[in-house]
Every structure is written in structure tokens, then in C-alpha cells.
Amino acid sequence: xxxxxxxxxxxxxxxxxxxxxxxxxxxxxxxxxxxxxxxxxxxxxxxxxxxxxxxxxxxxxxxxxxxxxxxxxxxxxxxxxxxxxxxxxxxxxxxxxxxxxxxxxxxxxxxxxxxxxxxxxxxxxxxxxxxxxxxxxxxxxxxxxxxxxxxxxxxxxxxxxxxxxxxxxxxxxxxxxxxxxxxxxxxxxxxxxxxxxxxxxxxxxxxxxxxxxxxxxxxxxxxxxxxxxxxxxxxxxxxxxxxxxxxxxxxxxxxxxxxxxxxxxxxxxxxxxxxxxxxxxxxxxxxxxxxxxxxxxxxxxxxxxxxxxxxxxxxxxxxxxxxxxxxxxxxxxxxxxxxxxxxxxxxxxxxxxxxxxxxxxxxxxxxxxxxxxxxxxxxxxxxxxxxxxxxxxxxxxxxxxxxxxxxxxxxxxxxxxxxxxxxxxxxxxxxxxxxxxxxxxxxxxxxxxxxxxxxxxxxxxxxxxxxxxxxxxxxxxxxxxxxxxxxxxxxxxxxxxxxxxxxxxxxxxxxxxxxxxxxxxxxxxxxxxxxxxxxxxxxxxxxxxxxxxxxxxxxxxxxxxxxxxxxxxxxxxxxxxxxxxxxxxxxxxxxxxxxxxxxxxxxxxxxxxxxxxxxxxxxxxxxxxxxxxxxxxxxxxxxxxxxxxxxxxxxxxxxxxxxxxxxxxxxxxxxxxxxxxxxxxxxxxxxxxxxxxxxxxxxxxxxxxxxxxxx
Numbered sequence: 001x002x003x004x005x006x007x008x009x010x011x012x013x014x015x016x017x018x019x020x021x022x023x024x025x026x027x028x029x030x031x032x033x034x035x036x037x038x039x040x041x042x043x044x045x046x047x048x049x050x051x052x053x054x055x056x057x058x059x060x061x062x063x064x065x066x067x068x069x070x071x072x073x074x075x076x077x078x079x080x081x082x083x084x085x086x087x088x089x090x091x092x093x094x095x096x097x098x099x100x101x102x103x104x105x106x107x108x109x110x111x112x113x114x115x116x117x118x119x120x121x122x123x124x125x126x127x128x129x130x131x132x133x134x135x136x137x138x139x140x141x142x143x144x145x146x147x148x149x150x151x152x153x154x155x156x157x158x159x160x161x162x163x164x165x166x167x168x169x170x171x172x173x174x175x176x177x178x179x180x181x182x183x184x185x186x187x188x189x190x191x192x193x194x195x196x197x198x199x200x201x202x203x204x205x206x207x208x209x210x211x212x213x214x215x216x217x218x219x220x221x222x223x224x225x226x227x228x229x230x231x232x233x234x235x236x237x238x239x240x241x242x243x244x245x246x247x248x249x250x251x252x253x254x255x256x257x258x259x260x261x262x263x264x265x266x267x268x269x270x271x272x273x274x275x276x277x278x279x280x281x282x283x284x285x286x287x288x289x290x291x292x293x294x295x296x297x298x299x300x301x302x303x304x305x306x307x308x309x310x311x312x313x314x315x316x317x318x319x320x321x322x323x324x325x326x327x328x329x330x331x332x333x334x335x336x337x338x339x340x341x342x343x344x345x346x347x348x349x350x351x352x353x354x355x356x357x358x359x360x361x362x363x364x365x366x367x368x369x370x371x372x373x374x375x376x377x378x379x380x381x382x383x384x385x386x387x388x389x390x391x392x393x394x395x396x397x398x399x400x401x402x403x404x405x406x407x408x409x410x411x412x413x414x415x416x417x418x419x420x421x422x423x424x425x426x427x428x429x430x431x432x433x434x435x436x437x438x439x440x441x442x443x444x445x446x447x448x449x450x451x452x453x454x455x456x457x458x459x460x461x462x463x464x465x466x467x468x469x470x471x472x473x474x475x476x477x478x479x480x481x482x483x484x485x486x487x488x489x490x491x492x493x494x495x496x497x498x499x500x501x502x503x504x505x506x507x508x509x510x511x512x513x514x515x516x517x518x519x520x521x522x523x524x525x526x527x528x529x530x531x532x533x534x535x536x537x538x539x540x541x542x543x544x545x546x547x548x549x550x551x552x553x554x555x556x557x558x559x560x561x562x563x564x565x566x567x568x569x570x571x572x573x574x575x576x577x578x579x580x581x582x583x584x585x586x587x588x589x590x591x592x593x594x595x596x597x598x599x600x601x602x603x604x605x606x607x608x609x610x611x612x613x614x615x616x617x618x619x620x621x622x623x624x625x626x627x628x629x630x631x632x633x634x635x636x637x638x639x640x641x642x643x644x645x646x647x648x649x650x651x652x653x654x655x656x657x658x659x660x661x662x663x664x665x666x667x668x669x670x671x672x673x674x675x676x677x678x679x680x681x682x683x684x685x686x687x688x689x690x691x692x693x694x695x696x697x698x699x700x701x702x703x704x705x706x707x708x709x710x711x
Contacts, residue, residue, distance in 0.1 A: 036074045036082055037181040038062055039110035039124050044086070045101040049094070060110055060122070060182060068093040079104045111179055113138035115187035116145040131164065131176045134185050144193040152177045153184040218285060220245040222293035223252035232287045238268060239282070241291060253296040259283050260290040307374055309334040311382035312341035327358075327371045330380065342385045344417055345400075351377030359417075367419070402475060404429040406483035407436035416477045422457070425475060426483075432459070437484045437519065440504070443473045444480040460523065486519060507582035508533040511540035526560075526574045529583065536562075541588045544614075547575045548582045601672060603628040605680035606635030615674050621655065624672060631657070634682045642670040643677040 036042070038060050046052045051067045058064060062075025069089045074082045083102035090097055107127035111134045114120045118139020125133055131150075135141060147165035154160075160177050167175045179185075218241050221227035225246030233240075238259065248254060254270040266283055273281045305320050307330050314335025327348075337343050343360040350356065362368045374380070402416040402425060409430025416425075422443070432438055438459035446452045461467045475481075506520040506529045513534030520529055526547075536542050542562035549556045558575045565573045577583070601615040601624055608629030615624065621642065631637050637657035644651045653670055660668050672678070 034078070034104065034107065036062075036077050036079070036104065037107075037109070038075060039108040039181050040104060041106035041108060042074070042082070043101075043103040043105035045099070045103070046090075046094075046097070047099045048096075052090075055105060057124075066090070109179060109181040109183075111181070112184045113187070114184060116142045116189045117187050118142060125179075129179065130173065131162075131179065131185065132167075134179060135187070141187065144190050146188045146190040149188050151186040151188070152179075153186065154180065154182075216287040218287075218289045218291065220291045220293075222291075223249045223295050224293055225249060232285070232289075236285060237282055238285060238291065239270075239273075241285070241289075242270075242293075248293055251295050253294045256294050258292045258294065259285075260292075261286055262288075305376050307376065308379040309382075310379060312338045312384050313382055314338060325374065327374050327380075330374055337382055340384050341382045342415075343382065345383055345415075347381045347383070348372050348374070349379040349381060351375065362419070400477045402477060403480045404483075405480065407433040407485045408483050409433060416475070416479075418476075420475070421469075422472055422475050422481070425481065426459075432483055435486050437486045438463075439523075440484050442482040442484070443475070444482065445476070446478055446480075464523075504579050506577065506579060509582065510585040511537045511587050512585055513537055520577075520579045526577045526583075529577060536585055539587050541586045542566075543616075544586055546584045546586070547577060548584070549578075550580045550582065599674050601674065602677045603680075604677065606632050606682045607680055608632050615672065615676075619672065620666075621669050621672050621678065624678060625657075631680055634684070636681045636683045639681050641679040641681070642672065643679070644671070644673060 036058060038058050040058045042056045042058065042064060044052050044054070044056060044066075056064050056066065058074060061071075061073075063071040063073050064086070065071050066086075066089070069092060072086060072089050074085065077085065079102070082104075083100075086102050087097055087100055090100065108124050109127055109129065110122060110124050112122050113134050117135060118141075120138060123134060123137040125137060131152075141147075147168065148163045150162055150164045152160045152162065162177055163175060166172070216232050217229035218232050218236075219229050220241050224242065225248075227245060230241060230244050236244075238257075242248060248270075255272070257268040257270055259266045259268050261283060268283060269281070272278075305322065306318050307320075307325075308318050309330060310316050313331070316334060319330055319333050331337070337360070343364075344362065346358045346360055348356045348358060356372055358372050359368060363371065400416055401413050403413050404425060405411050408426065409432075411429060414425065414428055426432065439461070441457045441459055443455045443457055444452055445455070455473045457473055458467065462472065504519055505517045507517055508515050508529065512530070513536075515533060518529060518532050530536070543564070545560040545562050547558045547560060549558065560573065560575055564570075599614065600612040602612055603624060604610050607625065608631075610628065613624060613627050621640075625631065638659070640655040640657055642653055642655060644653075655668065655670050
């Protein structure tokens with residue numbers, strides 16, 4: 001080799017070595033500084049900021065969502081580049097970033113797993129995870145997934161089809177593609193499962209075969225559990241085919257199985273074959289054989305000794321018996337009534353067309369000792385309980401129904417039995433609601449002529465033992481029970497007045513919180529109805545309550561000092577209030593002209609509130625002055641005058657309030673009676689004030705005279 005060629009070779013060799021070294025260096029640098037991708041976990045450390053000092057995940061768009069600054073694109077960045085960008089974005093919202101550190105904490109990939117898997121959707125896996133880990137994270141494969149045609153889609157144009165079944169058979173990881181972040185793994189469905197989503201049974205599918213095998217398959221249908229087309233096998237017998245179809249049902253006619261072999265129909269008696277074990281009876285199957293298992297048709301029984309049992313029994317049908325068979329014999333032969341049977345309303349339909357009713361429950365409880373006689377041709381019908389389904393008027397005839405309406409928990413139309421009473425019926429309807437007026441239950445009876453009469457029943461009195469069972473209304477079929485409603489809100493009960501009779505109401509007027517008209521129970525007393533009206537208001541004069549009694553021939557008015565009752569607790573002070581009465585509570589400061597002068601005391605002069613005041617014997621002059629607001633600033637309390645109205649002549653005496661305040665001697669207080677007058681003079685009317693005024697006048701005259709003499 002010449003020197004020039006040797007030099008050229010050396011130059012080319014060095015260029016090749018340099019290229020290889022640059023590639024190795026690039027790969028090494030890339031491995032040392034990995035780029036951020038979707039799914040990676042980024043750790044941000046910023047002391048003092050709890051909202052930032054934690055892990056963040058890169059979303060499928062390659063962004064980090066950080067508080068205060070929002071989304072930041074970091075996909076494709078190295079760790080150093082990502083830290084610089086995050087620092088720039090955070091500096092817009094935070095001042096002190098001296099302790100900020102941004103680390104690529106965990107490498108992960110974000111994969112979308114779609115198709116025939118348990119939970120299709122997006123999964124996040126550790127870097128390096130394979131296809132099997134992605135399928136497991138998506139809930140595993142569903143029955144019917146096609147394993148040999150799985151797809152891996154990367155981007156918009158790149159799609160790779162791989163055979164996952166080959167990996168399961170061999171364990172060769174080279175068969176599986178390598179996953180990258182944002183890849184889409186699609187698992188298709190097998191074409192054998194059809195177009196309808198059903199539970200997939202691979203074994204049954206293999207037995208039945210697909211459309212290409214229909215010409216050679218053995219078709220089994222009729223009274224078998226799994227009818228269909230089954231793949232033909234040379235060694236398979238007719239019994240094998242029936243077993244592959246799940247066996248025959250209990251309705252199958254096994255003596256009349258029809259088999260079509262090569263276009264020739266044959267009958268096969270499975271019962272006889274099982275009894276004898278004769279293999280010559282077994283037809284030899286060929287491709288395309290058709291097997292039909294018919295339904296067993298029972299022979300219709302009829303005759304002179306046949307009795308029919310229908311309805312809610314375990315084995316309804318026609319039964320043959322002897323002439324001595326009775327009702328219970330036939331009923332026991334049919335398995336007896338089910339738990340849904342209404343045994344109180346059994347009907348025996350005679351051969352002549354007449355209908356006889358029988359209460360089996362009453363017979364079993366010993367209340368009835370006579371069983372109906374059963375003859376040939378009779379039919380026994382046991383109906384279903386009406387409360388098992390939606391209540392229907394077609395199930396209960398009017399001559400054995402009772403209607404319950406109003407404020408009960410389950411109003412409706414109920415079947416009636418004579419051994420029940422009103423309490424049984426209310427309990428069957430769920431009992432009264434909390435807002436039911438149990439003292440005014442109305443029971444409406446109707447007779448054959450179409451006329452009606454109503455009876456009121458006080459359930460509260462019955463529950464309290466005030467009414468015995470003998471006074472409870474006797475309920476019969478066709479009766480209507482109405483349970484009325486109490487007013488919804490005692491403070492706003494005017495909407496209930498239309499449904500409320502005045503004879504059942506108490507009227508409350510005047511100074512109460514909620515005046516109005518109230519439904520009243522006679523067992524309640526005065527305080528109950530006053531409490532229903534939310535009690536007296538702050539302006540109420542509870543010492544002068546008036547009660548108007550309207551329930552007698554002539555109206556009467558009684559007075560009540562409710563304040564006295566609250567002080568003494570004497571129950572005899574409370575009046576007897578009955579429905580129809582009215583209660584009036586006046587206002588404290590009402591017009592004084594409405595009071596007679598003989599029942600008031602006049603307070604005049606220098607007081608803050610002069611006027612007429614109601615007065616009773618329990619009050620003193622001090623109470624009266626306090627009610628009048630006390631002596632004003634111009635008053636002269638040393639000369640208070642009290643004018644007494646007596647039988648013989650009027651008397652007047654003075655009272656020194658200041659002297660009383662110093663001694664506290666209550667004996668100094670003058671006696672006050674209704675009709676008296678109390679006068680408090682002003683200081684200008686006192687003798688001292690007049691003397692001082694005179695001296696001031698003399699002093700002015702002297703002063704003026706001296707001044708004139710000086711001038």
C-alpha cells in the first residue's frame with residue numbers, strides 16, 4: 001500500500017471512530033439527562049410553601065398543574081431545563097425561591113388501554129412496564145378477547161399488530177412491543193362472540209361451532225336447556241348430544257324424541273333405552289342430523305269422579321277421587337294452599353253453576369265446624385291475597401270491602417272479615433298519622449235503600465279507657481271510615497277553617513301571639529287552648545281576661561285574673577272552656593274611657609303619666625305612683641293629696657313621700673280605694689316657693705330704688 005493510500009485510510013478510520021464516539025457520547029448524555037414525559041412524577045421542594053412542597057404528575061399533555069401559576073409545559077425537557085422554566089414561572093407569584101429544588105422523582109409512562117378489557121381507560125405504569133402489566137392494570141382481558149390480533153398505536157400513523165397468544169404460549173418477551181408514554185394498546189373482540197354483548201362461554205362456543213360448520217353440525221332443540229348447533233364427532237351418540245345441550249328439561253317428552261338422519265325421520269324412546277340399556281335402540285348419527293325433544297302433553301282428565309283445584313295451591317289440576325273423598329282430601333292432594341293464598345275467601349263452584357264460599361281460616365281456628373261437601377265436577381278456587389299486589393277493586397267486591405280515607409298511613413280499600421273490629425281496620429291501614437284528629441273519627445254506614453248515617457268515634461277517649469269496647473261502632477262490609485286532619489299550624493290555621501265546624505272550635509281574640517279559630521278537644525282545658533294560640537303577648541292585660549260562653553241557651557261572660565292564677569296556682573280560678581266559647585285578652589294600655597270611674601283611680605298633677613288607672617285592693621299608693629311613671633322633676637312629693645270617696649262624705653289627707661322614704665313606715669301610706677283621686681302638686685304651689693318668690697320681689701324693688709337714688 002502506498003503512503004498516500006495509507007494516509008487516506010487512517011483519516012477515514014479516525015472519522016469513523018469519531019462518529020462512533022459521538023453517538024456513544026450522545027446516548028450516554030441522554031441516559032444521564034433523561035427527558036420528561038407524560039406520567040413522570042416531579043418532586044418540588046420549596047420550604048415554607050405547603051401547597052408546592054409535594055409531588056406533581058405530568059399529565060397526558062405534558063404539563064404540570066401548579067398552584068398560583070397554573071399549567072407549565074415540561075414534556076421533552078431535561079431535569080435542568082425543567083427546573084429553570086419552573087423557577088421562571090414561580091417567580092411571577094413568589095419572591096423568595098432561594099430554596100427551590102425541582103427533581104425528576106419517578107419515571108413513569110401513561111398508556112391508554114382500550115377494547116375488550118375489564119376496565120378500559122388510561123393507566124400509569126412504571127417505566128419499563130410491558131404489555132402484560134398494562135392489561136393487568138386495565139382489569140385484565142375479558143372473555144372473548146382476540147389475543148392474536150392486538151394493536152399498539154403510537155402517534156397518528158404508526159400501528160403495530162402483535163400476537164399476545166404466542167407470548168402466553170412461549171413466554172418470549174421479544175414477541176411483545178416495547179411501550180412508550182402516550183401509546184394506545186387496543187384489544188379486539190373475537191368474531192365468534194357475535195354482535196350482541198352476552199356472557200361468553202368459550203366451551204359452548206366451540207361446541208356449537210361457527211357459521212362455516214352449520215352444514216355438518218348436529219342441531220338439537222326443543223325441551224333441552226341449551227339448544228343449538230353442535231359440532232359433529234364420529235364417536236358421539238344421541239345421548240352425548242343431549243348432554244352437550246344441557247340435558248332435557250322436566251317438561252320433555254322423552255318417549256317421543258324425533259331424530260332426522262339423512263332426511264329420514266325416526267322416533268327414539270329415551271326412557272325405554274335407559275330402562276333396558278339396549279344399544280341397538282340408539283340411532284347412529286351422521287353429519288347434519290336434527291334432534292327435536294317435544295314437550296310432554298298431559299292427558300286432560302275428565303270423568304264422573306274428577307274434581308278441579310285452581311288458584312293458589314302447590315299443584316293445581318284435575319284430580320280423580322272416590323265418592324268418599326272430602327274437601328280436605330282433595331285440597332291435601334293438590335299440595336295445600338300456598339303462602340300467597342287467601343284462605344278466607346275460598347270458592348266452591350258447583351257443577352250446576354252455583355258458587356259457595358268457605359272460610360278455611362275460620363275453620364282452622366275452631367269458629368266454624370262445617371266443611372263443604374265436594375261432588376264430582378265441582379271446582380275449588382283459592383284466590384290470591386289482595387295485599388300482595390297493587391290494590392285493585394276487581395279483586396275485592398263491594399259487599400266485602402271497607403274504605404279507609406283521610407289521615408292514615410295507608411288509606412285504601414280493604415277486604416273485610418266479620419271477626420275484625422275498628423281497631424283491626426285502623427291497624428291494617430297503618431294507624432293514624434301524627435296530624436290526625438283522632439277525637440273526630442267519622443264512621444259512615446249505608447243501607448240497602450241507599451240512605452246513609454254517620455257515627456262519630458273518639459279514639460282518644462277509647463285509648464284513655466273512657467269508652468268501652470261495647471260503645472265502639474260495629475263495622476260491616478260497605479262501611480266508610482274517615483279520619484280528619486288537625487290544623488297544620490296553630491299560628492296559621494285559617495286555611496283549615498273551611499274544614500272545621502264552629503261547634504268544634506274555640507275563638508281566641510285580643511292580645512295573644514296567634515289569635516284565631518282553633519279545633520278543640522273537650523278533654524283539654526283553658527291553658528291548653530291558650531298555649532295553642534302561643535300564649536299572651538307582651539301587651540296583654542292578663543288580669544282582665546274575658547270568656548264568653550256560647551254553648552248554653554243564653555250567652556254568659558266570666559272574668560279571669562290569670563295573673564292571680566300564676567301567683568297562687570289555684571286551679572279553681574280557671575274557667576271551664578268548651579267548644580263554641582270565645583276567649584278575649586285585652587291590652588294593658590287600652591282607652592281609659594271604657595272603664596267606669598267607680599273602678600278606677602285618677603292620678604293628677606306632677607307625674608310623668610297622669611290619667612285613670614285600674615286599681616284593686618292588693619295595690620297601694622306606691623304601686624299607683626309607679627304605674628303613673630313616678631313624680632316628675634317639678635313635683636312636690638311632700639304634699640301628695642289623696643281624696644277618698646266614701647259612703648258618707650269625701651275625705652282628703654296629705655302624704656309626705658320623702659318622709660316615707662326616710663322611715664319606711666308603711667303605716668304612713670293612705671288607704672286607696674277604687675274611685676279615689678291622687679293629686680301631686682308642683683313646687684310652684686308650695687308655701688315656701690311663694691314666700692321665696694315674695695322676698696325676691698321685695699329685693700328687686702329695693703335694688704331698683706337704691707340704683708335710682710345713686711343716679
